[in-house]
Amino acid sequence: MSPLHRRVEYRTTLRRKTAVCRSSRGDPKTGSGSAERLYLGMDFGTSGARFAVIDEHGVIRAEGKRECPVYMSDESMDWVRSWKVTLLSLLEDIPLYLRPLIASISVDGTSATTMLIDGNSGEMLGRPLLYNESCADALPEVKSIAPENHTVCSGSSTLCKLVSWWNVNDSNKQSVLLLHQADWLLWLLHGKLGISDYNNALKVGYDPEIESYPAWLLSQPYSRALPSVTAPGTPIGPLKEDILLQYGFSKDCVVCTGTTDSIAAFLAGRATKPGKAVTSLGSTLAIKLLSTSRIEDARYGVYSHRLDDKWLVGGASNIGGAVLRQIFTDEQLEKLSEQIDPMVASPLDYYPLQTTGERFPVADPNMEPKLHPRPKSDVEYLHGILESIARIEAKAYNLLKDLGATPVEEVFTAGGGAKNEKWIKIRERVLGVPVSRALQTEAAYGAALLALQGWGKDTVASV
Numbered sequence: 013m014s015p016l017h018r019r020v021e022y023r024t025t026l027r028r029k030t031a032v033c034r035s036s037r038g039d040p041k042t043g044s045g046s047a048e049r050l051y052l053g054m055d056f057g058t059s060g061a062r063f064a065v066i067d068e069h070g071v072i073r074a075e076g077k078r079e080c081p082v083y084m085s086d087e088s089m090d091w092v093r094s095w096k097v098t099l100l101s102l103l104e105d106i107p108l109y110l111r112p113l114i115a116s117i118s119v120d121g122t123s124a125t126t127m128l129i130d131g132n133s134g135e136m137l138g139r140p141l142l143y144n145e146s147c148a149d150a151l152p153e154v155k156s157i158a159p160e161n162h163t164v165c166s167g168s169s170t171l172c173k174l175v176s177w178w179n180v181n182d183s184n185k186q187s188v189l190l191l192h193q194a195d196w197l198l199w200l201l202h203g204k205l206g207i208s209d210y211n212n213a214l215k216v217g218y219d220p221e222i223e224s225y226p227a228w229l230l231s232q233p234y235s236r237a238l239p240s241v242t243a244p245g246t247p248i249g250p251l252k253e254d255i256l257l258q259y260g261f262s263k264d265c266v267v268c269t270g271t272t273d274s275i276a277a278f279l280a281g282r283a284t285k286p287g288k289a290v291t292s293l294g295s296t297l298a299i300k301l302l303s304t305s306r307i308e309d310a311r312y313g314v315y316s317h318r319l320d321d322k323w324l325v326g327g328a329s330n331i332g333g334a335v336l337r338q339i340f341t342d343e344q345l346e347k348l349s350e351q352i353d354p355m356v357a358s359p360l361d362y363y364p365l366q367t368t369g370e371r372f373p374v375a376d377p378n379m380e381p382k383l384h385p386r387p388k389s390d391v392e393y394l395h396g397i398l399e400s401i402a403r404i405e406a407k408a409y410n411l412l413k414d415l416g417a418t419p420v421e422e423v424f425t426a427g428g429g430a431k432n433e434k435w436i437k438i439r440e441r442v443l444g445v446p447v448s449r450a451l452q453t454e455a456a457y458g459a460a461l462l463a464l465q466g467w468g469k470d471t472v473a474s475v
Contacts, residue, residue: 049115051467053459054102055273056095056121056193058142062456063102065110068464070282075456076105091140092127099197103259111260117201118245118268118463120276120455121193124215126173128237129196131189131205138177140193144168147176157228161310163215170216171229178234190216190237194270202267203252208239209269211317220318221306243320244271245466268466274300275317276458277426278324281450286322287421290450291405291439293429296332299408301325303418312372314415325417327372327408331401333428335364335383340394345432351391352398354437360387360396363404373408398435402442409443422446426453 050073055062062077080098083090106114122143130137141147146167154172158164164171174190189205192212199205210220217229218241229235246269251261271279278300281290289301306316306323316323336345363370365381387393409420422445429435430449440447452458 048113049467050110050113051460051463052106052114052117053276053456053461053463054099054117054119054197055276055455055459056098056119056197057273058091058122058125061095061098061102062454063106064454064456064460065106065114066457066460066464070461070464072457074107074110075454076102078102078105088139091142092136095193095197096200099200103255106259108260112262114261114265116247116266116268116463116467117251118459118466119194119197119201119270120273120459120462121195121197121212121270123192123212123272123274124168124170124173125193126170127191127193127196128174128177129189129191129205131187134199134205137181137183137188141173141177145173147172150175150179153179157232158217159228161308162217163308163310163315164217165310166215166313170213174216174234174237178237185234185237188237190239194272195239198248198267198270201251201255202249204249206239207248207269208241209244209246209271210241211244211271211275213239213241214315214317242269244269244275245462245469247466247469266467268463268469270459271462272317273455274298274326275319275324276455276462277453279458279461280452280454281424281426281458282452283422283424286418288424289409289420289422290424290426292427293333293401293425293435294427295334296328296330297401297405297408298328299326299405299412301409301412301417301420303412305416305418307412307415307417309415311375312411314372314412323417325412327412329372329404329408330366330370331364331404334366335381336394336397338366339383339397340390344390345394348391348394349398349432349434352395352434352438354434355441357441358392358396358399360385360392360400361403362397362400364397364400373404373411395438398432398438399442402435402439405439406443420445422448424448424450426450 050065050067053064060079064072065074066072078098078101080094083093125143126141128137148167150172151167153175155165194212195208210218219226247266251265278290283290283302286302286304292298303323303325307325308315312327314327316325363382368380369377370379413419436447
């Protein structure tokens with residue numbers, strides 16, 4: 013095990029200690045005699061994972077993170093071993109006295125990370141195909157069967173990965189089963205192969221509006237590999253007995269279907285009404301807007317995830333904080349931002365791309381970065397870049413409105429850019445709606461909310 017993997021960050025709140033004392037009539041370290049229920053969410057990327065344990069009021073009782081250990085196999089990364097070890101390590105990191113109180117568990121994973129499994133043995137049929145890998149060889153075939161501008165019409169879609177594997181693999185395909193990263197991790201906990209959720213299944217072609225795979229997909233020979241699909245947060249079943257015994261969870265603990273990392277991050281923001289949106293200002297700019305209407309347009313990379321009876325419409329630009337870090341240090345960004353008057357519009361007009369090409373809100377693969385002219389004042393230059401990103405954000409929300417989405421009414425901010433108060437005020441002026449920092453932004457917290465939502469549901473996912 014690598015030193016990085018052994019390093020775990022763990023935090024509990026004072027409120028947690030108080031709540032345990034109030035709810036536990038027995039030993040506070042074991043929670044014996046307590047009727048309190050807690051809910052566990054885990055968020056998996058490719059290189060790291062987090063967990064959050066919350067109570068019924070959404071108060072965080074414990075949280076932590078792990079970096080995935082590096083295991084090599086045939087000169088390539090052994091993601092399967094790394095993710096499994098990380099999952100079990102996160103379970104170990106949960107305080108022992110909280111584990112018996114956990115009533116339900118959910119997991120989110122990276123969208124379109126694809127795993128092909130032998131449905132009989134559970135063994136992997138090759139390595140996982142990561143979210144950002146493109147299988148362009150399958151794109152012509154996928155475009156020939158899917159509707160124009162469908163979400164699957166991208167080389168990185170789950171369906172393109174399945175078709176690519178199907179066309180080049182000579183192994184027995186009778187028992188092949190497709191799972192997403194979150195599906196596979198949850199399978200390790202509940203032991204029932206072949207269950208997914210309609211957020212993860214969107215990029216393989218599942219239609220959450222009709223709650224079925226479409227006829228054009230079911231008519232294909234590889235449709236036999238598709239998992240059964242249910243709503244995120246649907247109870248699947250109890251934890252496997254070996255997990256129960258090894259980690260000390262309750263036999264009544266239920267494992268629920270998961271979601272994607274971006275959906276979990278949105279859920280963490282607690283934006284629950286149409287018109288509410290979350291803008292993530294990280295290395296790039298990504299927006300998600302809760303809408304009463306479903307929007308799909310592959311030209312702009314715009315697609316909609318179902319959230320109960322509403323739609324989460326999203327798109328991602330190539331602009332963002334990565335460009336700022338190329339020009340300024342964190343210290344410079346902080347000091348220069350303090351000198352900006354956010355109520356005064358900057359006359360400078362930039363398009364701060366890192367490299368050539370933009371997809372949303374402008375579909376132009378040949379668009380060049382625009383970061384000149386540069387004024388003598390660094391304050392003016394930073395002001396111009398921040399204001400330009402805000403204008404592009406406003407254009408993105410206007411595009412979603414033009415495509416038929418619910419108009420934005422309020423924006424919560426996640427990512428590193430959420431810490432810049434002057435930028436929030438600039439964006440509020442440019443967008444013309446209230447803008448604030450999201451109180452919670454960690455996807456693990458959103459997955460825990462999903463576990464909370466799933467607790468007590470009568471419906472059970474079936475294979």
